[in-house]
Amino acid sequence: MNNRNEQWDLIIKSKNNWYQINLASIWRYRDLLLLLVRRDFVAVYKQTILGPIWLFIQPLFTSLTFAFIFGKIARISTDGAPPIVFYMAGITLWTYFADCLNKTSNTFIANAGVFGKVYFPRLIIPLSVLVSNLIKLAIQLLIFVIIWLYYFNASNSIHPQWSYMWLIPVLIFMMAGLGLGLGILISSLTTKYRDLTFLIGFGVQLLMYASSVVLPISTMPDKIKTIMLYNPLTSIIESFKFIFIGSGTFDLVWLLYGLCFMTILLALAIIVFNKVEKSFMDTV
Amino acid sequence: MSNTVIKVENLGKQYHLGKVGTGTIANDLKRWWHIARGKEDPYLKIGDVNDRTQKSSNNDVVWAIKDINFEVKQGEVLGIIGKNGAGKSTLLKILSRVTAPTTGDIKVKGRIASLLEVGTGFHPELSGRENIFLNGAILGMTKAEIKTKFDEIVEFSGVERYIDTPVKRYSSGMYVRLAFAVAAHLDSEILILDEVLAVGDAEFQKKCLGKMQDVSRNEGRTVLFVSHNMQAISTLTTRAVFLKNGKMAGEGLSAEMIQLYLEDNIQKELRYNGKILSDKPSITSVCIVTSEPGNVHIHGKPLQIKFTINTPYPIDNSALSFQIVNLRDVSVVHAWTFDSDRPMLRNAGEEEIVCIIPRTRLYMGKYILNVHFARSFGAEKFETLLGICPFEIVMYGMDREYKWVPDTCVYLEESEWVINKRRT
Structure with a gap:
């Protein structure tokens, strides 16, 4: 057959194998990703007087609020570290995860209008969310580092673990992977049945308390401590605090567990997402 | 190639009708169970042809394209x-x-x-x-x-x-x-x-x-x-x-x-049949008398369009008109009659009104009628009928040196040609 030898650039089939994930096409659309990130920043601060300065004011206020509520009012143990540094350490990383999760979890529903009219690799949208939030995280980290340096000079209650500093990008990468994985998984599961969307806001809040953002696991009984450590977020946040402040628990084994957890979750989520993106327009 | x-x-593309989320979880589970056992999707076999005008036969699956x-x-x-x-x-x-x-x-x-x-x-x-x-x-x-x-x-x-x-x-x-x-x-x-x-x-x-x-x-x-x-x-x-x-x-x-x-797009009925209404005048029938059977008409022959109108009460100043429209939706002919031209429908009952076109000059092709029937010119319309009585004009017996080509014009004007020699 002559037809068999023909080279087709694209074959649209009714049935696709679950492992067909076109990473090359995502790379081809990299400009779109960057433009979407740009849109996220430019569009939000249009018609404001302070403009991009809000990027700094917002996280600063959030941190101050948390430090005030938990440090001054609730007075929960901070493992001996200054409350503001302790809380900011947790919240900075946590906010990145929560923002990624919240924004990617409605990828399909929020973008149905665009998805219904034009094709591009759908994964571009959640990836652009990850990158946008990464920039916000960088700003927040900057604020955190300034405050951290101040306390580092002013008091001797902070004991940074310089030899582990290289782990910080890994921790951020793990947070991104977990946020993306969980987010697009939820997004894929909610195209047809929306029930899960009602639980997200509540679930994220609950997860925050279960991830030692406010309550250090050192204050907990051993039994609960182990349960909390099964949540990969816990070891990431504890490690982050340990590296910057010197308090908290640090265990490479649990961190490795988190990395495996993230890889499996992400792989599963991408497979499901990839399957759903083919026909979600019919059910969304 | x-x-x-x-x-x-x-x-082919299949769609499920009705609301998403009603009873679909049961269907989803059933389908999943079938596919998991390596069987065919039970919902793939059934399915109506996509025709939105037809009430579906208790089947909520349609093929949008097939x-x-x-x-x-x-x-x-x-x-x-x-x-x-x-x-x-x-x-x-x-x-x-x-x-x-x-x-x-x-x-x-x-x-x-x-x-x-x-x-x-x-x-x-x-x-x-x-x-x-x-x-x-x-x-x-x-x-x-x-x-x-x-x-x-x-x-x-x-x-x-x-x-x-x-x-x-x-x-x-x-x-x-x-x-x-x-x-x-x-x-x-x-x-x-x-x-x-x-x-x-x-x-x-x-x-x-x-x-x-x-x-x-x-x-x-x-x-x-x-x-x-x-x-x-x-x-x-x-x-x-x-x-x-x-x-x-x-x-x-x-x-x-x-x-x-x-x-x-045009209706298949060769003539239009309406109902007699007790409270309102109505067009009860419209038909075209063509030179050939089946609403086929030879260019140049007389064409008659017959309307029968029933009215339960006398009308003072009625107006009736029709347009001959070609397939490109261009109105080619407009003809009308008013009560002031010749009294009509002055008594209750049924009347036949006939329009005669002595020589049809319409070019070969297919046409339809749009009919307008009003209380008086520009006033309330009793009835508007669109796209009725399709008919075809043919050029049989009008041989010329070259073949007639469809769509070259909408009507033929009578014309005479003169050749004047200017130089020899």
Whole structure:
């Protein structure tokens, strides 16, 4: 057959194998990703007087609020570290995860209008969310580092673990992977049945308390401590605090567990997402 | 055939009717269970033909399109025509990978850019300039490509002055112009267009059509074009696919497909029969007396159109008129009669009103009637009948040296020719 030898650039089939994930096409659309990130920043601060300065004011206020509520009012143990540094350490990383999760979890529903009219690799949208939030995280980290340096000079209650500093990008990468994985998984599961969307806001809040953002696991009984450590977020946040402040628990084994957890979750989520993106327009 | 760039084979798409979420979880589980055991999807077998006018037979699964097969060659402009709901948009959605087909597959050579809507992804807060980049990227262009074409896009759109204004301040016309300009400069080998020409003013539409012709003729790109505008289809496309109720009703030269499509739109009844109403005057029948049976009429012979009208009460000043309309929806003849011309319907009861056209000059082709019946000229209409009594004019017995070609004009005028010698 002559037809068999023909080279087709694209074959649209009714049935696709679950492992067909076109990473090359995502790379081809990299400009779109960057433009979407740009849109996220430019569009939000249009018609404001302070403009991009809000990027700094917002996280600063959030941190101050948390430090005030938990440090001054609730007075929960901070493992001996200054409350503001302790809380900011947790919240900075946590906010990145929560923002990624919240924004990617409605990828399909929020973008149905665009998805219904034009094709591009759908994964571009959640990836652009990850990158946008990464920039916000960088700003927040900057604020955190300034405050951290101040306390580092002013008091001797902070004991940074310089030899582990290289782990910080890994921790951020793990947070991104977990946020993306969980987010697009939820997004894929909610195209047809929306029930899960009602639980997200509540679930994220609950997860925050279960991830030692406010309550250090050192204050907990051993039994609960182990349960909390099964949540990969816990070891990431504890490690982050340990590296910057010197308090908290640090265990490479649990961190490795988190990395495996993230890889499996992400792989599963991408497979499901990839399957759903083919026909979600019919059910969304 | 090595220059085939799109090959559609046995394409089908199934949709579930009714609300999503009612009883579907049970169906989902059932389907999942069947597939998990390696059996066929139980919902794939059943399914009605896509016909929105018919009440479904307690079956909530329809095939939006089914058994679609066609090929498109390099540089060809293929039109896709059909009524609303015939499956045109579904076909385009599958071609542009917005949704996956249920059965069959499509093989494509080259990059596809689809334009099912203009301005997809435009952000109202961003300026025209920023939106050109964003929209271009969504449609599959790289930043570098957009940069090189930027000036061309702006010039084509004609909104140069407002390029740094947020698009939410644009008039809807400007918005569409900008959006189309971006799309028109796409660099893909295959372009899919859905009715996007229906926007913008006449001048801009002309510009778009020109650009489209340019794209296909000079740049050798393949275009798939959906439209209800038969004029655009016939000027732009060479071949067309005619869809009817989700199935292929024809494939071939555009002119032939347009004819098929237009004929399909008219009613099949040769005469019109109405009801007698007790409270209101009504047209009870309309028929055309043609020279040949089956509403076929030979050009030049007398034609009669007979109306019977029933009225329960006398009318003082009634008016009756009809138009003869050709398949391109152009009204070719308008004839009327008023009470002031000759008294009619002055008593309750039924009357027959006949219009005689002594010599039909209509050119060969198919026509329909639009009938208007009013209380008085310009006043309340008792009845308006559109697209009734289809008839065909033929040129039998009018041989001339060259064959008569359809569609060269709408009517023939009597004419005499004189040759005057000026120089020898």
